Amino acid sequence: AQKVTQAQTEISVVEKEDVTLDCVYETRDTTYYLFWYKQPPSGELVFLIRRNSFDEQNEISGRYSWNFQKSTSSFNFTITASQVVDSAVYFCALSYNGNKLVFGAGTILRVKS
Amino acid sequence: GAGVSQTPSNKVTEKGKYVELRCDPISGHTALYWYRQSLGQGPEFLIYFQGTGAADDSGLPNDRFFAVRPEGSVSTLKIQRTERGDSAVYLCASSLVVDETQYFGPGTRLLVL
Numbered sequence: 001a002q003k004v005t006q007a008q009t010e011i012s013v014v015e016k017e018d019v020t021l022d023c024v025y026e027t028r029d030t031t032y033y034l035f036w037y038k039q040p041p042s043g044e045l046v047f048l049i050r051r052n053s054f055d056e057q058n059e060i061s062g063r064y065s066w067n068f069q070k071s072t073s074s075f076n077f078t079i080t081a082s083q084v085v086d087s088a089v090y091f092c093a094l095s096y097n098g099n100k101l102v103f104g105a106g107t108i109l110r111v112k113s
Numbered sequence: 114g115a116g117v118s119q120t121p122s123n124k125v126t127e128k129g130k131y132v133e134l135r136c137d138p139i140s141g142h143t144a145l146y147w148y149r150q151s152l153g154q155g156p157e158f159l160i161y162f163q164g165t166g167a168a169d170d171s172g173l174p175n176d177r178f179f180a181v182r183p184e185g186s187v188s189t190l191k192i193q194r195t196e197r198g199d200s201a202v203y204l205c206a207s208s209l210v211v212d213e214t215q216y217f218g219p220g221t222r223l224l225v226l
Contacts, residue, residue: 044217045204099161101146105153106154106155
């Protein structure tokens with residue numbers, strides 16, 4: 001069965017600190033996709049990144065970076081120099097069979113000024 | 114361009130009533146998905162459409178839930194004989210084709226009294 005675990009329920013940091021959100025997944029499929037979405041207080045899920053199972057290269061986009069390690073079934077997300085606007089719930093998700101997403105329970109990130 | 118839109122944004126109904134939730138996907142997107150998000154949890158898959166047909170409805174909780182997409186664009190999620198446990202945010206997403214990134218709408222908050 002497919003499963004996504006985000007062990008950190010809530011993280012609080014002070015502005016400008018770096019923060020890493022953990023994601024561990026389970027799947028028997030060899031082809032799958034991993035995602036991160038951001039859900040700000042407004043409620044709409046905002047797409048951040050999509051990574052396929054054959055591409056283990058880390059990715060950086062501005063202050064965001066992602067570390068994908070198949071050996072540990074992890075897809076962690078780091079925000080560098082956090083800002084108050086980064087406060088949100090962050091979801092890691094797994095897609096298999098090319099369609100449905102399986103989400104983790106989410107990590108609440110609170111960035112204090 | 115316009116994103117995924119959902120109406121109504123909020124719906125309050127009484128136990129036992131029938132409700133319809135509407136989703137208008139991004140123009141040109143052929144795949145459409147419905148998810149349900151309960152408080153403090155990640156979204157859970159309900160059903161997805163490829164064109165007009167429901168390709169996978171394995172997430173629908175029971176036969177009170179039904180969804181249609183008659184012309185391959187707008188979709189309606191229908192819930193009969195609503196129960197208090199149906200209270201949640203119902204999210205719609207669309208993707209250009211199956212296996213591509215899903216973009217989410219703002220959701221419909223359903224409250225069953």
